[in-house]
Amino acid sequence: MHGQSLVIADVRLTPVLVADPPLLNTQGVHQPYTPRLIVEVVTAGGVVGIGETYGDSKYLELARPLAGRLVGREVSDLNGLFTLADDVSVDAARVDASVDVGGLRGVQTADKLRLSVVSGFEVACLDALGKALGLPVHALLGGKVREAVEYSAYLFYKWDGHPSGVASEKDDGWGAALDPAGIVAQARLFTERYGFTSFKLKGGVFPPEEEVAAIRALAEAFPGLPLRLDPNGAWSVETSLKVAAELGDVLEYLEDPALGTPAMAQVAAGTRVPLATNMCVTTFEEIPEAFANGAVQVVLSDHHYWGGLRRTRELAAVCRTFGVSVSMHSNTHLGISLAAMTHVAATVPGLHHACDSHYPWQAEDILTSRLRFTDGKVAVTDTPGLGVALDRDKLAALHARWLDDDFRALRERDDAAAMRAADPDWTTPAVPRW
Numbered sequence: 001m002h003g004q005s006l007v008i009a010d011v012r013l014t015p016v017l018v019a020d021p022p023l024l025n026t027q028g029v030h031q032p033y034t035p036r037l038i039v040e041v042v043t044a045g046g047v048v049g050i051g052e053t054y055g056d057s058k059y060l061e062l063a064r065p066l067a068g069r070l071v072g073r074e075v076s077d078l079n080g081l082f083t084l085a086d087d088v089s090v091d092a093a094r095v096d097a098s099v100d101v102g103g104l105r106g107v108q109t110a111d112k113l114r115l116s117v118v119s120g121f122e123v124a125c126l127d128a129l130g131k132a133l134g135l136p137v138h139a140l141l142g143g144k145v146r147e148a149v150e151y152s153a154y155l156f157y158k159w160d161g162h163p164s165g166v167a168s169e170k171d172d173g174w175g176a177a178l179d180p181a182g183i184v185a186q187a188r189l190f191t192e193r194y195g196f197t198s199f200k201l202k203g204g205v206f207p208p209e210e211e212v213a214a215i216r217a218l219a220e221a222f223p224g225l226p227l228r229l230d231p232n233g234a235w236s237v238e239t240s241l242k243v244a245a246e247l248g249d250v251l252e253y254l255e256d257p258a259l260g261t262p263a264m265a266q267v268a269a270g271t272r273v274p275l276a277t278n279m280c281v282t283t284f285e286e287i288p289e290a291f292a293n294g295a296v297q298v299v300l301s302d303h304h305y306w307g308g309l310r311r312t313r314e315l316a317a318v319c320r321t322f323g324v325s326v327s328m329h330s331n332t333h334l335g336i337s338l339a340a341m342t343h344v345a346a347t348v349p350g351l352h353h354a355c356d357s358h359y360p361w362q363a364e365d366i367l368t369s370r371l372r373f374t375d376g377k378v379a380v381t382d383t384p385g386l387g388v389a390l391d392r393d394k395l396a397a398l399h400a401r402w403l404d405d406d407f408r409a410l411r412e413r414d415d416a417a418a419m420r421a422a423d424p425d426w427t428t429p430a431v432p433r434w
């Protein structure tokens with residue numbers, strides 16, 4: 001395909017609603033459907049690159065003008081994407097109103113929103129560029145340093161069905177998981193189905209002693225395997241330290257036990273259990289304070305809000321400089337994002353902790369074939385671009401759902417609103433909750 005035009009001739013944005021199980025977190029419960037945005041960048045030479053990012057309307061509103069301005073530029077002009085995005089204005093009021101709603105993505109700023117949108121375009125451009133040049137995305141990022149990327153099982157407390165009664169997907173045998181035995185059973189399914197050898201439990205749902213018991217049960221059921229607990233900042237410093245003391249012998253790390261850098265620094269000062277975060281260090285601007293105060297030992301990138309794959313590598317370099325580990329967390333996502341995570345993770349030296357992925361929870365995808373976990377790992381493909389292909393019928397079906405008026409309320413992810421179907425008085429809990 002050498003010599004063909006890499007000028008962008010068209011950009012297609014397709015918002016979709018993806019089936020999601022009733023997974024519990026400290027803010028509420030996942031809705032039956034979650035919004036995602038699929039980006040397609042089409043070159044004048046006819047190559048199509050695909051990307052994926054968050055799909056709530058505040059992202060869409062930024063993506064639309066940016067898409068228009070991409071036409072006529074080269075897919076290889078990845079740095080230019082950021083300059084272009086800076087010119088697209090963000091309605092500050094909408095950003096303020098969205099702080100911490102549903103996404104548990106740390107403090108949302110206009111910049112972070114913008115970067116999340118840019119990431120979808122960056123991945124689509126890299127995919128197109130790779131396809132045009134006959135190179136996998138990892139090669140465009142400097143080349144893989146491993147043949148497979150390890151992921152951890154992402155365990156959730158979970159209801160049998162959505163409280164609204166909407167049956168968004170067949171349960172696939174997961175069932176409910178509301179106590180230590182349920183969590184161990186879920187973990188066993190993860191190991192049988194995907195071969196995972198490390199586990200992350202989403203906490204902040206039940207009183208800490210119940211979650212401590214669940215981790216203990218996991219430690220007994222899977223002796224020696226790495227375990228993490230992530231209450232998304234729901235605990236006080238005191239509670240965090242108590243949990244750290246109780247579970248210190250079995251935890252790989254505690255993830256965001258308390259909310260914000262000052263609280264995390266206090267926890268870190270009182271325990272030898274490493275602390276990880278995808279909430280207090282979510283932008284480059286947040287790094288100096290956190291690192292200077294020893295608040296975190298592992299930064300979990302979300303390539304969406306860090307601004308894409310190349311910025312994730314920049315984050316890894318900064319972390320390396322300061323002796324802080326880097327890994328990846330996830331949010332509800334489809335196979336395009338898993339492929340993107342895998343390509344970038346394949347290029348990062350010294351990745352000492354398995355990344356986590358929601359992908360096993362997504363029974364639906366828009367790819368012609370799903371990515372597979374073997375022995376808990378995704379193999380790094382050498383197929384040009386991301387190495388995945390869109391299934392247009394599936395994409396159309398998930399987009400039709402997004403267009404359907406009956407699902408309009410679900411276009412914004414709002415875990416607290418979903419929880420009100422079970423508890424009409426539910427509001428996002430004040431922090432610390434325990």
Ligand SMILES: O=C([O-])C(=O)C[C@H](O)[C@@H](O)C(=O)[O-]
Nearest residue numbers: 025103104278329330331332
């Ligand atoms: O590591 C994390 O904090 C997450 O994965 C954030 C997500 O929003 C998670 O809490 C969820 O999907 O409920």
Ligand SMILES: [Mg+2]
Nearest residue numbers: 230255278329
């Ligand atoms: Mg987390």
